[in-house]
Amino acid sequence: MVGVNPRTGREWRYGRPEGRRKRSRLPAKDAPATSTGPGFTRKIEVRSGRYLGEDERIHIADRWREKASVRTIAAELGRNPSTISREIRRNRHPGNHDYRPHAAHARARARRARPKGGKIGANPLLREIIQHRLGMKWSPEQISHHLRLSFPDQAEMHVCHETIYQALYVQGRGELRRELAKALRTGRTLRRPRRRPDQRTPRFPYPMVMISERPPEVADRAVPGHWEGDLIVGKENGSAIGTLVERSSRYVMLVHLPGTRDTMSVRDALVETVSTLPEHLRRSLTWDQGSEMGLHHEFSMATGMPVYFCDPSSPWQRGSNENTNGLLRQYFPKGTDLAAHGRERLKEVAAELNSRPRKTLGWETPAERLAKLLAVAS
Structure with a gap:
């Protein structure tokens, strides 16, 4: 249907075999290292312990096909169960719910690419609505919930209130006009701790x-x-x-x-x-x-x-x-x-x-x- 060789289609679905891996287009600092030994060459992924690696995703796929529970898989990998649950929910196939580790790993690497553009700056309609509501003296939290009620099925129109604050406070982003910070109820462009009000203890002649x-x-x-x-x-x-x-x-x-x-x-x-x-x-x-x-x-x-x-x-x-x-x-x-x-x-x-x-x-x-x-x- 898409005009490719069946072999290419299988590679898209299951990943390319180790011996036929093409040269990486990633920068040198992200290129995977290799370990050689008697009769084999094995890829070793250099990554932070914060993120799931390709070997962990393969383990998740194997155990998921074996009907293992999320908590069991998390215990085997030493990860939080919510990490495994979120990984499967985000990357499994919407039709048959298969979890494909190579495709999931490729998407994860693409999502981690930096720098990322802000959601407000990339959506002119969203930016216009937020600027209009700020001009009406709405708070960022009111704007955030109003957007979810007005556009329930459009995820690209949903932002949390902290995203709006960051678009106003963080220098250099340019997603919202800096003068709109004056429309916030504090009138400040920086957050400050609350101050304790002055104490007042007057008394009245008539009993209170x-x-x-x-x-x-x-x-x-x-x-x-x-x-x-x-x-x-x-x-x-x-x-x-x-x-x-x-x-x-x-x-x-x-x-x-x-x-x-x-x-x-x-x-x-x-x-x-x-x-x-x-x-x-x-x-x-x-x-x-x-x-x-x-x-x-x-x-x-x-x-x-x-x-x-x-x-x-x-x-x-x-x-x-x-x-x-x-x-x-x-x-x-x-x-x-x-x-x-x-x-x-x-x-x-x-x-x-x-x-x-x-x-x-x-x-x-x-x-x-x-x-x-x-x-x-x-």
């Missing part, structure tokens, strides 16, 4: 209800209507925006604070924002011990929402809100005047966050998850 007294239903996130809140502060602590995150759905609401962030301004702004919610979505609010919540008892009386306070220096007790504040810094960078953003701008940003797929929600959006929870509750 601590997070340890919060009902158990809040912790399991099964019932919607429990919120976490905080402020993000602008340039020289002169402006601020309030943030509210619903624990079950990660739904975001932004609180407009046009003036100062004193206790009365924060109280009035929170009451105004929370009053737009239906009663069954106003179950509780968890806040840190910032001085802006000095009138928390008046807020509770006006809205019917009890306020629970985190322990000092424990931001992880409001993890959803802390994560959201980090996302918001993409839109409201540190050191800028937050008073310049009006109510309409805050609504636009909240709507964009609520329509962005989230890993913790199984790649649903907060708006979709909240709608499901409300439908079940009704």
Whole structure:
């Protein structure tokens, strides 16, 4: 069918016999060595112990035809069972499941050739989609999972999030525009360890209800209507925006604070924002011990929402809100005047966050998850 001699076809399938081996086209450093002895010449493959050799692949083929288990073969070769399983799965024939050692070894040597081009750089469509999503402020992990959902049967369109990070961070690759690194939520082109936030331990005249007294239903996130809140502060602590995150759905609401962030301004702004919610979505609010919540008892009386306070220096007790504040810094960078953003701008940003797929929600959006929870509750 392909127009070759049957003898050539057999060589393609089973490999060329030792006495008829053609001269290698590999560089001298990769050429196999030979060992001579009385009456024979034997090829010795010079390789790293990290990779399977041709003799090991022949052993795998022999034992696989004898119906030996993967673990048995791995024990005989001193290899991990997953190494043998992956080798057979990758190189066996898709039709009859025969494992052909010579062909497998040739493919393995070709795959190890360096340097290799990046997957993103070799696929213009993939590169264009990733650049577009980065421009929309999607994270690399969101882009990675979105590609798998959008192109389920096209392996060439699947990349892990680390591949996208490498295309942005590694110098000289040129797979993604360097300026797109600024679209990442950190705004950095290098990874840095997290820093511990400053400790704050202010106290209020009116008794606080601590997070340890919060009902158990809040912790399991099964019932919607429990919120976490905080402020993000602008340039020289002169402006601020309030943030509210619903624990079950990660739904975001932004609180407009046009003036100062004193206790009365924060109280009035929170009451105004929370009053737009239906009663069954106003179950509780968890806040840190910032001085802006000095009138928390008046807020509770006006809205019917009890306020629970985190322990000092424990931001992880409001993890959803802390994560959201980090996302918001993409839109409201540190050191800028937050008073310049009006109510309409805050609504636009909240709507964009609520329509962005989230890993913790199984790649649903907060708006979709909240709608499901409300439908079940009704």
